Amino acid sequence: MSVTSSPVQQRVRIALGERSYDIAIGVGLLDDPAAFEAARAGSTALIVSNTTVAPLYAERLARQLRQRHAQVRQMALPDGEQHKSWETLKLIFDELLSSGADRKTTLYALGGGVVGDMTGFAAACYMRGVPFVQVPTTLLAQVDSSVGGKTAINHPFGKNMIGAFYQPLAVVCDLDLLKTLPVRELSAGLAEVIKYGPIADMDFLGWIESHIDALRACDPAALAHAVRRSCEIKAEVVGQDERESGLRAILNFGHTFGHAIEAGMGYGAWLHGEAVGAGMVMAAELSRELGLVDAAFVRRLTALIDRAGLPTRGAVIDADDNAGRYLELMRVDKKAEGGEIRFVVIDGPGRAVVRPAPDALVRQVIDRCCAE
Numbered sequence: 211m212s213v214t215s216s217p218v219q220q221r222v223r224i225a226l227g228e229r230s231y232d233i234a235i236g237v238g239l240l241d242d243p244a245a246f247e248a249a250r251a252g253s254t255a256l257i258v259s260n261t262t263v264a265p266l267y268a269e270r271l272a273r274q275l276r277q278r279h280a281q282v283r284q285m286a287l288p289d290g291e292q293h294k295s296w297e298t299l300k301l302i303f304d305e306l307l308s309s310g311a312d313r314k315t316t317l318y319a320l321g322g323g324v325v326g327d328m329t330g331f332a333a334a335c336y337m338r339g340v341p342f343v344q345v346p347t348t349l350l351a352q353v354d355s356s357v358g359g360k361t362a363i364n365h366p367f368g369k370n371m372i373g374a375f376y377q378p379l380a381v382v383c384d385l386d387l388l389k390t391l392p393v394r395e396l397s398a399g400l401a402e403v404i405k406y407g408p409i410a411d412m413d414f415l416g417w418i419e420s421h422i423d424a425l426r427a428c429d430p431a432a433l434a435h436a437v438r439r440s441c442e443i444k445a446e447v448v449g450q451d452e453r454e455s456g457l458r459a460i461l462n463f464g465h466t467f468g469h470a471i472e473a474g475m476g477y478g479a480w481l482h483g484e485a486v487g488a489g490m491v492m493a494a495e496l497s498r499e500l501g502l503v504d505a506a507f508v509r510r511l512t513a514l515i516d517r518a519g520l521p522t523r524g525a526v527i528d529a530d531d532n533a534g535r536y537l538e539l540m541r542v543d544k545k546a547e548g549g550e551i552r553f554v555v556i557d558g559p560g561r562a563v564v565r566p567a568p569d570a571l572v573r574q575v576i577d578r579c580c581a582e
């Protein structure tokens with residue numbers, strides 16, 4: 211990983227040999243051809259967005275991309291986590307095939323994590339792989355989902371269960387785009403920012419604590435630092451373990467519980483970041499039960515999650531056997547091995563490991579964290 215900076219733009223490099231690329235972070239990048247220079251000139255392009263983001267930004271991006279591409283088409287998917295599905299993915303293939311897209315056609319994912327994950331998966335599959343660029347428009351997508359090449363759709367039985375590792379040519383994070391983001395979505399993004407503290411960098415956790423109000427107020431300097439530092443940490447992890455054979459799983463802190471909430475409540479009922487917020491409290495509680503961190507650590511993390519505007523209590527997803535339903539859903543988690551659930555736990559401030567835990571202990575944690 212290496213980092214360069216200029217007054218208006220910073221770059222964080224994802225170092226993956228021939229699949230290396232830059233994350234550009236700055237203001238006004240949507241209109242800046244230099245931010246998109248990794249994309250092949252001359253080829254055709256398809257901007258994939260959704261019905262909320264496309265009216266705001268797709269034409270601006272298209273105007274700029276027409277300087278680079280022979281033809282720029284646009285399409286808007288239905289908005290929402292519940293549409294991160296086979297049916298919606300097929301709409302992208304329908305558009306590509308009906309417009310005669312070829313192997314050099316470049317896809318641009320203009321949207322949050324849902325659009326990014328689906329467009330990336332479509333790019334991985336169409337003609338066995340076409341180039342794509344991530345243009346994340348949510349905080350969550352800028353600090354996490356657009357970076358590192360995980361692409362997927364959901365299945366009713368489990369979150370992100372069908373997908374591929376497929377790296378983009380570039381990630382372009384225009385901080386200006388966050389100005390139109392609803393407050394609840396900004397908080398959801400803060401969950402993934404906070405995540406990087408306990409797993410990797412307690413100094414960053416301290417910085418977030420002292421800038422949480424500025425972040426919630428969309429202060430440009432605070433957002434720029436949060437996006438850059440999050441991307442640096444993710445770049446470091448992905449650079450060591452691109453396909454999650456080990457270390458990369460720590461980026462899923464809070465996600466095992468969180469994915470169970472999302473699937474259990476029905477996709478879209480809780481935002482992904484909200485489920486991760488409550489999931490981090492549960493994972494921190496589990497870490498404490500395992501004797502790895504003390505109660506003060508859990509209180510500190512819970513207080514920050516609360517200040518970020520996120521839920522700190524888990525959802526009740528089954529009135530009869532809530533913990534049992536969590537366990538059932540968590541056994542479908544991608545980290546599970548031979549039916550044994552493996553959790554990302556904190557084994558000291560700024561350090562995470564992945565390990566199993568006894569069902570009885572997990573049940574206790576769920577019961578306590580989901581109680582009113």
Ligand code: NAD
Nearest residue numbers: 262322323324325347348350351354355360387390391482
């Ligand atoms: P999202 O994509 O649903 O976007 C949130 C909402 O904000 C949507 O309604 C969207 O239309 C709207 N929106 C987006 N940008 C906007 C803007 N600039 N102004 C106004 N509205 C805007 O949700 P998300 O939180 O960005 O992403 C969540 C998804 O990301 C989940 O599916 C999760 O599984 C996935 N994810 C993937 C990874 C990964 O590594 N691939 C990592 C974390 C999360």
Ligand code: GLY
Nearest residue numbers: 358360458461462
């Ligand atoms: N968001 C987790 C990962 O990219 O590995």
